[in-house]
Amino acid sequence: MSHHLVAFEDVTFAYPDGTAALRGVSFRIHHGESVGLVGANGAGKSTLLLHLPGILLPSSGHVRVGDWPVTAKTLPQVRRSLGMVFQDPDDQLFMPTVGDDVAFGPLNLGLPSDEVEARVAGALERVGATHLRQRPPYKLSGGEKRAAAIASVLSMSPDILVMDEPSANLDPASRRRLIALLRSFEHTKIVATHDLDLVQDVCTRTIVLRDGRVAADGPTAEVLGDDALLGGCHLERPLRMQGCPRCGPRK
Amino acid sequence: MTRGHSLGTSVAHLDEYASAETPIGRIDPRAKLLTTIAFLVAVASFGRYQVLSLVPLALYPIALIALGDVPSGSLLWRLLLVSPFALLIGAFNPLLDHTPLGTFGPVHVTGGWASFASIMLRFVLSVSAALLLVATTGFDAVCAALARLGVPRILVVQLLFMHRYLFVLVEEVSRTSRAFALRSPDRSRPSMRVAGTLLGQILLRTLERAQRVHSAMICRGFDGEVRLRRELRWRAADTAFVACWSAFFLLVRSHDLTRWLGTAISGAIG
Ligand SMILES: Nc1ncnc2c1ncn2[C@@H]1O[C@H](COP(=O)(O)OP(=O)(O)OP(=O)(O)O)[C@@H](O)[C@H]1O
Ligand SMILES: [Mg+2]
Numbered sequence: 215m216s217h218h219l220v221a222f223e224d225v226t227f228a229y230p231d232g233t234a235a236l237r238g239v240s241f242r243i244h245h246g247e248s249v250g251l252v253g254a255n256g257a258g259k260s261t262l263l264l265h266l267p268g269i270l271l272p273s274s275g276h277v278r279v280g281d282w283p284v285t286a287k288t289l290p291q292v293r294r295s296l297g298m299v300f301q302d303p304d305d306q307l308f309m310p311t312v313g314d315d316v317a318f319g320p321l322n323l324g325l326p327s328d329e330v331e332a333r334v335a336g337a338l339e340r341v342g343a344t345h346l347r348q349r350p351p352y353k354l355s356g357g358e359k360r361a362a363a364i365a366s367v368l369s370m371s372p373d374i375l376v377m378d379e380p381s382a383n384l385d386p387a388s389r390r391r392l393i394a395l396l397r398s399f400e401h402t403k404i405v406a407t408h409d410l411d412l413v414q415d416v417c418t419r420t421i422v423l424r425d426g427r428v429a430a431d432g433p434t435a436e437v438l439g440d441d442a443l444l445g446g447c448h449l450e451r452p453l454r455m456q457g458c459p460r461c462g463p464r465k
Numbered sequence: 466m467t468r469g470h471s472l473g474t475s476v477a478h479l480d481e482y483a484s485a486e487t488p489i490g491r492i493d494p495r496a497k498l499l500t501t502i503a504f505l506v507a508v509a510s511f512g513r514y515q516v517l518s519l520v521p522l523a524l525y526p527i528a529l530i531a532l533g534d535v536p537s538g539s540l541l542w543r544l545l546l547v548s549p550f551a552l553l554i555g556a557f558n559p560l561l562d563h564t565p566l567g568t569f570g571p572v573h574v575t576g577g578w579a580s581f582a583s584i585m586l587r588f589v590l591s592v593s594a595a596l597l598l599v600a601t602t603g604f605d606a607v608c609a610a611l612a613r614l615g616v617p618r619i620l621v622v623q624l625l626f627m628h629r630y631l632f633v634l635v636e637e638v639s640r641t642s643r644a645f646a647l648r649s650p651d652r653s654r655p656s657m658r659v660a661g662t663l664l665g666q667i668l669l670r671t672l673e674r675a676q677r678v679h680s681a682m683i684c685r686g687f688d689g690e691v692r693l694r695r696e697l698r699w700r701a702a703d704t705a706f707v708a709c710w711s712a713f714f715l716l717v718r719s720h721d722l723t724r725w726l727g728t729a730i731s732g733a734i735g
Contacts, residue, residue, distance in 0.1 A: 269680045297684075298681075298684045300677065302677070306678075
């Protein structure tokens with residue numbers, strides 16, 4: 215299947231102040247792939263993700279999402295097929311109640327009222343946040359906010375799910391729930407994170423960014439097993455792939 | 466929590482008391498909005514020296530507090546917070562206006578004092594009516610009612626966002642000032658120069674936040690219109706609510722109920 219494809223072709227991007235955040239990034243993600251995007255602080259992960267919904271447009275190179283090249287003209291179509299969960303859920307929850315927030319996307323799509331209702335109920339159910347529906351977002355805990363933010367994107371039934379640091383601020387149980395949720399999402403997903411254990415659980419493929427360039431791109435097991443590569447990128451093997459400190463190194 | 470924090474949140478989120486379980490909570494937001502507007506018009510239409518004849522209007526906020534189950538303490542606290550503005554407006558009247566209006570027992574009442582009292586009373590009445598509208602209805606429902614009554618969308622959206630992000634802004638301010646306080650234990654408040662930098666920081670962060678929120682909105686198909694789903698159902702009780710209160714306001718405006726009551730009582734006693 216060629217649609218739901220996400221492709222970067224030699225994308226460079228510099229912020230207005232001159233910081234070169236991406237220096238020639240190319241990759242191609244096919245339908246149904248789940249990709250972990252890892253790299254040190256400031257490697258360019260968030261910047262890269264912001265190119266997908268066209269919030270940032272490349273200084274040079276091309277981005278393609280689904281059947282469309284991402285340009286100013288195609289933004290409505292691109293954004294319809296892409297769901298983006300931002301790093302800070304406070305930025306994403308702007309409506310008076312969680313229910314309103316989850317309904318915001320579907321209402322903008324112009325869906326009929328009963329369809330909106332079904333989507334809101336379904337999305338909240340999936341993230342286990344049905345009981346938060348009437349609550350105002352500013353009164354939720356960090357993890358509850360995260361769940362609500364994810365629901366607000368799921369309710370739009372995106373073909374491609376994009377998340378920036380989804381497991382930050384989550385307690386272990388919520389993190390487990392998030393992992394289960396991500397695994398149950400059968401479409402394309404792209405997750406930027408420092409949580410390499412999450413990458414190992416959820417993503418079949420891993421892209422490593424270093425200083426705005428792709429340092430490695432391959433099957434997760436291979437990339438996360440490469441100590442020299444990880445060390446060079448301020449990363450470490452996931453705990454599960456490290457040897458036990460008592461029984462000695464892993465064979 | 467710092468004082469700034471609790472203060473800001475308490476102003477921002479008066480509507481946590483809004484509940485549909487009370488008789489007032491069940492009234493349609495539009496009905497409450499219209500009645501509040503009628504009330505404000507009535508309060509504003511009184512002459513500048515009228516004080517006592519305004520008093521019966523207090524029945525409206527008192528009824529809302531009682532029937533709407535609003536904690537009067539928190540309402541008073543918010544009234545106090547905004548009262549300096551009224552004091553500022555009214556404070557010079559007693560000094561400037563010496564029109565004698567008559568004597569009240571041993572005290573000579575001048576026009577200045579009467580208009581000062583009138584301003585304060587009108588202020589308390591109007592602000593408490595507005596606060597009670599939000600407290601018994603919920604801010605978002607008030608906004609939905611405004612939109613349904615034909616107020617331009619863009620204004621309604623502005624109001625909604627102001628309400629949502631006031632909290633975040635206050636939090637940002639208190640975080641910044643806490644960061645300052647922790648690193649300068651000997652100073653209780655920042656010097657002018659530092660204060661300027663802090664303020665600039667807060668402004669920049671707020672701008673950045675606004676940009677991110679906007680991105681999040683356009684990612685979900687925002688097209689300039691916020692569609693609030695609130696089922697508003699106008700019933701006979703709502704018509705009655707608006708009609709009865711408006712009639713009462715008119716009555717207070719056209720007849721001096723206070724004097725009438727006073728005569729009736731002294732008649733009954735004497
Ligand atoms: N608004 C901005 N203006 C200028 N430079 C920026 C801006 N945002 C990010 N940068 C710079 O761009 C580079 C990439 O930042 P980015 O936020 O994409 O990193 P990241 O990989 O998401 O890091 P983290 O893991 O800390 O979230 C950094 O050097 C950063 O300083
Ligand atoms: Mg980031």
